[in-house]
Amino acid sequence: MAGQQLIYYVEDDAHIRDLTRYALEKAGFEARCFPDADGFFAALADRVPALILLDIMLPGIDGLEILRRLRDDATTEGIPVMMLTAKGTEYDTVVGLDAGADDYLAKPFGMMELVSRVNALLRRAEREAAAPATPAAEGPIALDAEAHMVTAGGVPVSLTLKEFELLRVLMANEGRVLTRDQLLDQVWDMAFAGGTRTVDAHVTTLRQKLAAACPGAEALVVTVRGVGYGYRRGDDGR
The missing domain is CATH 1.10.10.10 (Winged helix-like DNA-binding domain superfamily/Winged helix DNA-binding domain)
Incomplete structure:
Protein backbone atom coordinates (compact mmCIF):
# COMPACT_ATOMS: atom_id res chain seq x y z
CA MET A 1 0.00 0.00 0.00
CA ALA A 2 2.73 2.39 0.93
CA GLY A 3 4.79 2.79 -2.26
CA GLN A 4 6.79 5.69 -0.84
CA GLN A 5 3.78 7.92 -0.41
CA LEU A 6 4.75 11.11 1.40
CA ILE A 7 3.39 11.82 4.88
CA TYR A 8 3.91 15.02 6.89
CA TYR A 9 3.75 14.95 10.70
CA VAL A 10 3.67 18.08 12.88
CA GLU A 11 4.65 17.25 16.50
CA ASP A 12 6.68 19.26 19.00
CA ASP A 13 7.78 16.24 21.08
CA ALA A 14 11.04 15.06 19.49
CA HIS A 15 10.78 11.54 20.96
CA ILE A 16 7.27 10.90 19.61
CA ARG A 17 8.24 12.53 16.32
CA ASP A 18 11.22 10.22 15.86
CA LEU A 19 9.28 7.08 16.82
CA THR A 20 6.48 7.93 14.43
CA ARG A 21 8.87 8.69 11.59
CA TYR A 22 10.64 5.37 12.17
CA ALA A 23 7.34 3.44 12.17
CA LEU A 24 6.12 5.12 8.99
CA GLU A 25 9.41 4.57 7.17
CA LYS A 26 9.48 0.91 8.26
CA ALA A 27 6.00 0.60 6.75
CA GLY A 28 7.34 1.90 3.44
CA PHE A 29 6.27 5.53 3.58
CA GLU A 30 8.37 8.62 3.08
CA ALA A 31 7.92 10.67 6.26
CA ARG A 32 8.87 14.27 6.97
CA CYS A 33 8.36 15.62 10.49
CA PHE A 34 8.18 19.18 11.79
CA PRO A 35 8.20 20.64 15.33
CA ASP A 36 5.89 23.53 14.44
CA ALA A 37 3.71 25.10 11.77
CA ASP A 38 6.47 27.24 10.22
CA GLY A 39 8.54 24.37 8.89
CA PHE A 40 5.42 22.46 7.90
CA PHE A 41 3.95 25.25 5.77
CA ALA A 42 7.34 25.90 4.16
CA ALA A 43 7.55 22.24 3.13
CA LEU A 44 3.92 22.24 2.01
CA ALA A 45 4.62 25.08 -0.40
CA ASP A 46 7.32 22.94 -1.98
CA ARG A 47 5.59 19.55 -2.03
CA VAL A 48 2.08 18.35 -1.19
CA PRO A 49 1.92 15.07 0.78
CA ALA A 50 -0.52 12.18 0.46
CA LEU A 51 -1.55 12.49 4.12
CA ILE A 52 -0.93 14.78 7.10
CA LEU A 53 -0.67 13.89 10.80
CA LEU A 54 -1.25 16.78 13.21
CA ASP A 55 -0.80 17.22 16.93
CA ILE A 56 -3.26 19.71 18.45
CA MET A 57 -1.06 21.23 21.16
CA LEU A 58 1.76 22.97 19.30
CA PRO A 59 3.85 26.07 19.97
CA GLY A 60 2.62 29.08 18.04
CA ILE A 61 -0.06 27.99 15.58
CA ASP A 62 -1.90 24.98 16.99
CA GLY A 63 -3.05 21.92 15.10
CA LEU A 64 -6.67 23.02 14.76
CA GLU A 65 -5.65 26.31 13.17
CA ILE A 66 -3.31 24.43 10.80
CA LEU A 67 -6.25 22.19 9.90
CA ARG A 68 -8.53 25.15 9.23
CA ARG A 69 -5.95 26.71 6.92
CA LEU A 70 -5.56 23.43 5.05
CA ARG A 71 -9.30 23.13 4.53
CA ASP A 72 -9.57 26.76 3.36
CA ASP A 73 -6.93 26.26 0.64
CA ALA A 74 -8.05 24.64 -2.63
CA THR A 75 -4.61 23.04 -3.02
CA THR A 76 -4.77 21.21 0.30
CA GLU A 77 -8.48 20.92 1.17
CA GLY A 78 -8.68 17.32 -0.04
CA ILE A 79 -5.61 15.95 1.76
CA PRO A 80 -6.55 13.36 4.41
CA VAL A 81 -5.69 14.62 7.90
CA MET A 82 -5.44 12.60 11.12
CA MET A 83 -5.23 14.38 14.47
CA LEU A 84 -2.77 12.79 16.93
CA THR A 85 -3.02 14.33 20.37
CA ALA A 86 -2.83 13.74 24.10
CA LYS A 87 -6.30 15.19 24.36
CA GLY A 88 -8.70 12.28 24.27
CA THR A 89 -11.99 13.72 25.49
CA GLU A 90 -15.17 13.54 23.44
CA TYR A 91 -15.21 17.34 23.13
CA ASP A 92 -11.73 17.52 21.60
CA THR A 93 -12.55 14.67 19.23
CA VAL A 94 -15.71 16.41 18.03
CA VAL A 95 -13.89 19.72 17.60
CA GLY A 96 -11.18 18.05 15.51
CA LEU A 97 -13.64 16.19 13.30
CA ASP A 98 -15.91 19.21 12.89
CA ALA A 99 -12.89 21.29 11.84
CA GLY A 100 -12.36 18.86 8.97
CA ALA A 101 -10.14 16.08 10.33
CA ASP A 102 -10.65 12.68 8.70
CA ASP A 103 -9.61 10.64 11.73
CA TYR A 104 -8.48 11.09 15.32
CA LEU A 105 -6.02 9.04 17.38
CA ALA A 106 -5.35 9.83 21.05
CA LYS A 107 -1.95 9.42 22.70
CA PRO A 108 -0.50 7.13 23.75
CA PHE A 109 -1.08 5.17 20.56
CA GLY A 110 0.51 2.01 19.23
CA MET A 111 2.59 2.33 16.09
CA MET A 112 0.88 -0.68 14.48
CA GLU A 113 -2.50 0.96 14.99
CA LEU A 114 -1.18 4.24 13.60
CA VAL A 115 0.11 2.59 10.44
CA SER A 116 -3.15 0.66 10.05
CA ARG A 117 -5.21 3.85 10.35
CA VAL A 118 -2.91 5.66 7.91
CA ASN A 119 -3.37 2.89 5.36
CA ALA A 120 -7.16 2.95 5.87
CA LEU A 121 -7.27 6.72 5.28
CA LEU A 122 -5.17 6.47 2.14
CA ARG A 123 -7.33 3.65 0.78
CA ARG A 124 -10.44 5.72 1.41
CA ALA A 125 -8.92 8.73 -0.33
CA GLU A 126 -8.12 6.56 -3.34
CA ARG A 127 -11.68 5.20 -3.45
CA GLU A 128 -13.12 8.69 -3.28
CA ALA A 129 -10.82 9.91 -6.04
CA ALA A 130 -11.88 6.98 -8.24
CA ALA A 131 -15.60 7.30 -7.50
Missing part, protein backbone atom coordinates in the same frame (compact mmCIF):
# COMPACT_ATOMS: atom_id res chain seq x y z
CA PRO A 132 -17.73 7.82 -10.61
CA ALA A 133 -19.60 11.05 -11.13
CA THR A 134 -22.98 11.17 -9.38
CA PRO A 135 -24.89 14.04 -10.97
CA ALA A 136 -28.49 14.77 -10.04
CA ALA A 137 -30.69 13.95 -13.02
CA GLU A 138 -33.10 16.72 -12.06
CA GLY A 139 -33.38 19.50 -9.53
CA PRO A 140 -31.03 22.34 -8.67
CA ILE A 141 -28.10 20.32 -7.30
CA ALA A 142 -25.48 18.72 -9.56
CA LEU A 143 -22.46 16.84 -8.25
CA ASP A 144 -19.50 15.70 -10.33
CA ALA A 145 -17.32 13.36 -8.24
CA GLU A 146 -14.59 13.11 -10.88
CA ALA A 147 -14.14 16.89 -11.07
CA HIS A 148 -14.99 17.28 -7.35
CA MET A 149 -17.50 20.01 -8.18
CA VAL A 150 -20.97 20.84 -6.90
CA THR A 151 -23.36 23.41 -8.29
CA ALA A 152 -26.72 24.54 -6.94
CA GLY A 153 -28.93 26.35 -9.40
CA GLY A 154 -25.89 26.49 -11.67
CA VAL A 155 -23.85 28.34 -9.04
CA PRO A 156 -20.62 26.64 -7.85
CA VAL A 157 -20.69 25.58 -4.19
CA SER A 158 -17.39 25.39 -2.30
CA LEU A 159 -17.52 22.38 0.04
CA THR A 160 -14.97 20.78 2.34
CA LEU A 161 -13.93 17.21 1.59
CA LYS A 162 -16.36 15.79 4.15
CA GLU A 163 -19.25 18.05 3.13
CA PHE A 164 -18.71 16.95 -0.46
CA GLU A 165 -18.56 13.26 0.47
CA LEU A 166 -21.63 13.62 2.69
CA LEU A 167 -23.62 15.09 -0.19
CA ARG A 168 -22.29 12.45 -2.58
CA VAL A 169 -23.36 9.61 -0.29
CA LEU A 170 -26.81 11.13 0.26
CA MET A 171 -27.34 11.65 -3.48
CA ALA A 172 -26.10 8.15 -4.29
CA ASN A 173 -28.76 6.84 -1.87
CA GLU A 174 -31.58 9.07 -3.11
CA GLY A 175 -34.90 8.10 -1.59
CA ARG A 176 -33.30 6.21 1.29
CA VAL A 177 -32.88 7.42 4.84
CA LEU A 178 -29.39 6.88 6.25
CA THR A 179 -28.86 6.86 9.99
CA ARG A 180 -26.21 9.04 11.55
CA ASP A 181 -24.16 5.91 12.31
CA GLN A 182 -24.37 4.82 8.66
CA LEU A 183 -23.23 8.25 7.50
CA LEU A 184 -20.41 8.29 10.05
CA ASP A 185 -19.25 4.91 8.73
CA GLN A 186 -19.59 5.75 5.02
CA VAL A 187 -18.29 9.32 5.10
CA TRP A 188 -15.82 9.23 8.00
CA ASP A 189 -15.05 5.51 7.77
CA MET A 190 -15.14 5.21 11.54
CA ALA A 191 -17.35 4.62 14.56
CA PHE A 192 -17.34 7.21 17.33
CA ALA A 193 -19.78 7.58 20.19
CA GLY A 194 -19.99 11.38 19.84
CA GLY A 195 -20.20 11.24 16.08
CA THR A 196 -23.88 12.11 15.71
CA ARG A 197 -23.08 15.74 16.51
CA THR A 198 -20.35 15.70 13.87
CA VAL A 199 -22.85 14.47 11.26
CA ASP A 200 -25.44 17.07 12.34
CA ALA A 201 -22.88 19.87 12.19
CA HIS A 202 -21.80 18.92 8.68
CA VAL A 203 -25.42 18.65 7.47
CA THR A 204 -26.05 22.14 8.85
CA THR A 205 -23.08 23.72 7.08
CA LEU A 206 -23.86 21.79 3.88
CA ARG A 207 -27.41 23.14 3.86
CA GLN A 208 -26.19 26.67 4.55
CA LYS A 209 -23.83 26.58 1.58
CA LEU A 210 -26.47 25.11 -0.74
CA ALA A 211 -28.98 27.76 0.37
CA ALA A 212 -26.48 30.57 -0.20
CA ALA A 213 -25.95 29.42 -3.79
CA CYS A 214 -29.56 28.55 -4.56
CA PRO A 215 -32.30 29.30 -2.01
CA GLY A 216 -34.43 26.19 -1.59
CA ALA A 217 -31.74 23.74 -2.64
CA GLU A 218 -30.99 22.99 1.01
CA ALA A 219 -34.45 21.42 1.34
CA LEU A 220 -33.35 18.47 -0.80
CA VAL A 221 -31.22 17.30 2.12
CA VAL A 222 -33.99 16.13 4.42
CA THR A 223 -34.16 15.14 8.06
CA VAL A 224 -36.29 12.21 9.15
CA ARG A 225 -36.69 12.77 12.86
CA GLY A 226 -35.51 9.91 15.00
CA VAL A 227 -33.87 8.18 12.03
CA GLY A 228 -31.35 10.25 10.08
CA TYR A 229 -30.91 12.08 6.79
CA GLY A 230 -31.71 11.56 3.14
CA TYR A 231 -31.72 13.20 -0.28
CA ARG A 232 -35.09 13.57 -1.94
CA ARG A 233 -35.29 15.44 -5.21
CA GLY A 234 -38.36 17.66 -5.20
CA ASP A 235 -39.10 17.11 -1.49
CA ASP A 236 -39.47 20.27 0.53
CA GLY A 237 -38.92 18.55 3.88
CA ARG A 238 -36.21 19.58 6.33
